[in-house]
Amino acid sequence: MTFSSELWDRGAASVYEQIVRHPFITGLTDGTLDHDAFQYFITQDSHYLRAYSRALSLVAGRATDEDAVSMFALHAANAIAVERELHTSLLGSLGLTPADVDAAGSGPTTTAYMSYLTAVCATGTYAEAVAAVLPCYWIYRDVGRELLKRSSPDPLYAKWIATYGSEEFDAVVEQVLAVTDTLDVGTAERERCHQHFATTCRYEWMFWDAAYHKLDWPVR
Numbered sequence: 001m002t003f004s005s006e007l008w009d010r011g012a013a014s015v016y017e018q019i020v021r022h023p024f025i026t027g028l029t030d031g032t033l034d035h036d037a038f039q040y041f042i043t044q045d046s047h048y049l050r051a052y053s054r055a056l057s058l059v060a061g062r063a064t065d066e067d068a069v070s071m072f073a074l075h076a077a078n079a080i081a082v083e084r085e086l087h088t089s090l091l092g093s094l095g096l097t098p099a100d101v102d103a104a105g106s107g108p109t110t111t112a113y114m115s116y117l118t119a120v121c122a123t124g125t126y127a128e129a130v131a132a133v134l135p136c137y138w139i140y141r142d143v144g145r146e147l148l149k150r151s152s153p154d155p156l157y158a159k160w161i162a163t164y165g166s167e168e169f170d171a172v173v174e175q176v177l178a179v180t181d182t183l184d185v186g187t188a189e190r191e192r193c194h195q196h197f198a199t200t201c202r203y204e205w206m207f208w209d210a211a212y213h214k215l216d217w218p219v220r
């Protein structure tokens with residue numbers, strides 16, 4: 001069994017089932033999700049993608065194989081590009097400006113998820129860092145594909161779905177999976193990889209759940 005399928009079986013399979021059943025996700029395709037929740041999601045994702053880009057830069061710096069260095073560095077740059085393009089256009093359609101995103105700040109779940117990714121990528125081994133960032137790619141690819149089958153009556157949601165359900169995004173994820181499957185991991189390190197992978201899978205579910213409930217800090 002490949003390392004990536006081992007990670008998925010132990011850490012993602014059950015969480016993924018719960019993600020595709022989540023009312024945020026089903027609401028995207030049947031059009032019942034309210035725009036306030038989607039707006040919260042895109043706003044928080046703008047904050048998330050900035051941290052994700054920096055986390056990927058750390059992974060790039062850890063990689064020894066030059067193809068992997070180049071790949072993660074490219075993905076780090078692309079995360080900023082996606083944040084700017086997709087989000088500016090979607091936020092514009094929702095009547096929001098980048099200043100509104102800054103003013104909203106990052107919510108509790110976003111902050112927790114970003115902090116975890118940053119910590120693992122800064123202090124873990126290369127394999128641990130790859131395991132921590134992998135669910136961000138993989139879950140979005142699978143969710144995007146699943147949603148693309150149904151698309152959405154709402155053009156905003158359809159646009160979002162088309163990005164992550166695209167063949168281009170699939171090719172990106174396949175490259176990362178191939179890198180994951182060539183990692184040389186020791187026994188103790190392997191367990192830590194499983195923990196990080198499972199944790200960021202849970203954060204992926206929590207990120208959608210936070211948007212669905214428009215979760216705010218309980219105190220300010």
Ligand SMILES: Cc1ncc(CO)c(N)n1
Nearest residue numbers: 045048049136137140207
């Ligand atoms: C929370 C989250 N996870 C993964 C992705 C995919 O890059 C994203 N845009 N946002």
